[in-house]
Amino acid sequence: MVPYYYGFDSTYIILLPAILFTLYAQNKVQSTFAKYLRVYTSKGFTGAQVARFILDKNGLNNVGIELSRGKLSDHYDPRSKVVRLSNEVYNGSSVAAVSVAAHEVGHAIQHAIGYAPLTFRNTLVPIANIGSSMAWIFILLGFAVSPSFIDIGILLFLGAVLFQIVTLPVEFNASSRAIVQLRENGLIAQSEEGASKRVLDAAALTYVAAAAAAVSQLLRLIVLRNNRRD
Template sequence: MPYGYYGYYFDPTYILIIIAAIISLIAQWRVNSAFSKYSRVASMSGMTGAQAARMILQSNGINDVSVQRISGKLTDHYNPSTKVLNLSESVYGSTSVAAIGVAAHECGHAIQHARGYFPLSLRTALVPVANIGSQLSWVFIIVGAILSFNQTLITIGIIMFSAAVLFQLVTLPVEFNASARALEQLESNGILYRDEVSQTRKVLSAAALTYVAAAATAILQLLRLIILFGGRDRRDD
């Protein structure tokens, strides 16, 4: 019996799942720890996250983006389709260097959008493809496995899942660039002093690890699918 059929044997590809889980947990711990630490450090300017965001947008001539408060913790995001910069409750009214850093990061995305930053446009275009791929890929793979391992259905599922992996990879330069823009804006606009910018950099660097972890997890999941199902018909011949 080929090792690919794990009904009665240990599945060695579970190691990939364990690695992915560990990477994700470490990244989440890092960002929560950094944000919690620097959320207790008040900025010398006394600006809130929302005020800093509005200053950055205005200084870049972006007057058609609104700044709104949303519920949750670290649920901050910029919506390019509605041109709304959403800041979480822990960021919107906070004067901490962590909150200002997160707000500036989201402004980085708004600046990317205004400047026509290609990776952001590509990521936006990939959103529906990635959503469909991540949701339907497993349907094709499971149905293909049920139907005597129909390789055509399984291959379609793996290709669809690859779209979700591509989205995660494209996300990396978008997020790193947004953080770089944020740090530049915070210093050039005098919102934070040099030591404060250094502290904010630690928060944004920790946040960036979550995107690296998401990409690594997606790649490991894809690798596992390929190991389990890729070319199965040839192995069973």
């Protein structure tokens, strides 16, 4: 049986480290972004200008740049071939703005050259979506009907976990490409490179936290499955 103490499911303890790390990562990225949003680059280029320059330099004239709503909503859309940047990044000339813009262009470059981890991650999107939504239905059926349903739920959830893990090399590589592009194209001064890396490293923490949370949840499901069978 699953151990309960005064109505508390003790398996939640498995999730606690990941939850704390997620809170830390979210605070880190927000505070770091806010800090370097106030530090302007000596070159004075906006995020949109940096994105356009790097795209054109890499022969990606067909990739568009659009303004997106919301804070930290920056992303690359491979279906539309568009880099979407939040207002602070699109119009900003801060270290944070140009770093984030270059990172998203890094994804566009990955897409153009057929970067294997990105291609693999894109194929996992429907599997991850189905797995993360359907898994819990089978988990509940497992407790209500038969433990065998829990096994199906765990297999479905594995897709979501794999997606989070594969996301890590994709994001780290995009950040590496961003730093190289900023440096080699003279878009930031050498003295600003360290600050740019701090912005991108902080952002990467959120993906590490997401992967840790997914793995922790998977471990918890396995424990629940084993307890259900006892």
